[in-house]
Amino acid sequence: MRRAAIVTREIQPAELMAEVRSIEFGAISLFAGTVRDTNDGRGVTAIDYSAYTSMAESELDRILDEAQGRFGVSAIVVEHRVGALALGDVSVAIVAAHAHRAPALECTRFVIDEIKKRVPIWKLEHYADGAREWVDPTASSGVATA
Amino acid sequence: MRRAAIVTREIQPAELMAEVRSIEFGAISLFAGTVRDTNDGRGVTAIDYSAYTSMAESELDRILDEAQGRFGVSAIVVEHRVGALALGDVSVAIVAAHAHRAPALECTRFVIDEIKKRVPIWKLEHYADGAREWVDPTASSGVATA
């Protein structure tokens, strides 16, 4: 089971877990990123996520390929949501399953770290003071949200 | 939200996630250990988990204390199940939430690693060949299941 998708509906982490679950595996690691109410000290009210969808899905596939090569994890599902997200919404979820815990845990971490470096997805944050801004983690004031 | 429990019913990872979820947090990390069908090359058919329950819950509490001190993670829930578990059943689940991903991920890993070292829980594995054995990870042939 290996699947990567950009989705526009709500992400259901429990359903992703069910996809990778198997009696061959003893360990399931899940990471979920959610929209939080502050970023870099500013009050956030909502986030619009957008993507270069076709490339984002290809890049996610390549990341899963690399993860499988590094950690031997073949059961891994990742979904990233785009569109208008509210506070608390799940923006991304990664689930990896393996016989043992270390590969499952390290795989999940690798995938979220790589997503943040190179998957073409962007967020437009809306702030409590009415302003809006494209998040730029490469800018000096940029702070990753999750 | 901080809670550690030894339980006899089915563990519901999605419910544990709901316990720690909050708009203050941007990251949720979950680890679930499940009963798998082989250990150390032998076919496993079921596992009976038992615990020194009162001490196990105290030790889990101490681990969560330490995790909070190390990673600043205050939202963390852990449940470990005891009793007769079938293949695929969730034996343990840990969920940690934090503003950022690194503390959430590292906290989850720390907690499962410490559980395996020092929480008084035991498993009696039942094998496909009819044998049964107490798992001893300190023995030379011992291999952790998850």
Add this chain to the structure above:
Amino acid sequence: MSIVTVQLFASYAESFGGPTLEIPLDPGSTVGDLVDNIRALPGAYILPESPRVAVNRRFASFDQVVGPRDEVALIPPVAGG
């Protein structure tokens, strides 16, 4: 001389005022040549020193040759997760 269509997203689409740019390029031109041409346009102040460019849905180096049959995109700093 041919025309390469460049897709824009997020802050770049806002800065250049639309979802695509049509950039004239000589045959054999590279990603670096394309970026040089884009720098002459209004809105290009938003580009960093080395903007990331994707060709056919993969990040491309500046010396990669690019033409009108390629799917080309300028990739703003990513912020997924």
Add this chain to the structure above:
Amino acid sequence: MSIVTVQLFASYAESFGGPTLEIPLDPGSTVGDLVDNIRALPGAYILPESPRVAVNRRFASFDQVVGPRDEVALIPPVAGG
């Protein structure tokens, strides 16, 4: 001389044939003394060189003093998770 009740679990309970042991101890005895007394019992072959002992639900060192009012347990190699 007083009696300390020692809880047993898992493989230790099977090896010693029950869920508890009643061990006579002089006042001021330590966890190490307790373990020495247990080693004389049938079933003690299962104990490793330094078995883990819990006193009042915490792992205890061998020099800790232990008495009849303490909750004492012998802890087999743990295998949670």
